[in-house]
Amino acid sequence: MEFHPTAIPDVVIIEPKRHGDARGLFAETFRQDRFDAVVGRTVFVQDNHSISAAAGTIRGLHFQRPPAAQGKLVRCTKGRILDVAVDIRAGSPTFGRHVAVELSADNWRQLWLPAGFAHGFCTLEADCEVVYKTTDYYSAADDAGLAFDDPDLAIDWPVAAADAVLSEKDRRQPAFADLGLVFDVVPAPETL
Numbered sequence: 026m027e028f029h030p031t032a033i034p035d036v037v038i039i040e041p042k043r044h045g046d047a048r049g050l051f052a053e054t055f056r057q058d059r060f061d062a063v064v065g066r067t068v069f070v071q072d073n074h075s076i077s078a079a080a081g082t083i084r085g086l087h088f089q090r091p092p093a094a095q096g097k098l099v100r101c102t103k104g105r106i107l108d109v110a111v112d113i114r115a116g117s118p119t120f121g122r123h124v125a126v127e128l129s130a131d132n133w134r135q136l137w138l139p140a141g142f143a144h145g146f147c148t149l150e151a152d153c154e155v156v157y158k159t160t161d162y163y164s165a166a167d168d169a170g171l172a173f174d175d176p177d178l179a180i181d182w183p184v185a186a187a188d189a190v191l192s193e194k195d196r197r198q199p200a201f202a203d204l205g206l207v208f209d210v211v212p213a214p215e216t217l
């Protein structure tokens with residue numbers, strides 16, 4: 026299992042080691058000890074599984090407000106997706122910037138995004154399945170989002186906004202400029 030920091034170092038790509046043999050393949054897809062050593066102590070409490078029928082389906086951008094904020098460990102077990110994590114931590118040097126990574130059933134990559142990021146993905150083919158672990162429970166009352174096509178975020182989605190398959194909720198998400206102070210970056214103790 027390899028851990029690779031991205032352009033936003035708190036967002037990490039994880040690549041499980043795949044052991045192929047005549048029967049097929051074996052891989053460890055999650056190890057608490059390796060994860061904690063790289064990312065810091067993390068407890069996951071919920072597993073989610075979504076199926077999107079059409080290519081060009083966009084889910085996002087979503088996050089939960091504190092105190093129900095969620096870190097997410099995302100993978101794609103069928104098909105291919107472009108997975109996107111947007112830094113929405115005020116005070117972060119990468120505030121408003123994003124990482125976009127292709128996750129697929131073929132590449133076995135996972136993306137870790139901590140609390141303080143908005144998350145979304147676009148399916149790159151039909152019948153995509155996405156499985157992800159979260160560090161807090163779903164809370165409808167704390168559910169929040171941002172417009173996936175906000176020009177301020179400049180995300181290069183692989184489908185035109187007008188052609189994307191969206192939920193009703195995601196057609197009317199608010200602008201990034203109206204986010205307000207939801208998350209803050211706590212300075213490291215040595216900088217105080």
Ligand SMILES: Cc1cn([C@H]2C[C@H](O)[C@@H](COP(=O)(O)OP(=O)(O)O[C@H]3O[C@@H](C)C(=O)[C@@H](O)[C@H]3O)O2)c(=O)[nH]c1=O
Pocket residue numbers: 073075084085086087088097144145146162163192194
């Ligand atoms: C996310 C979630 C939804 N639901 C319900 C609410 C609703 O009736 C139905 C579908 O919910 P949504 O439309 O929000 O599903 P979806 O658009 O797939 O939302 C997900 O998008 C990705 C990008 C994420 O990062 C997730 O955290 C989550 O926000 O499922 C739960 O019961 N538990 C959950 O954890």
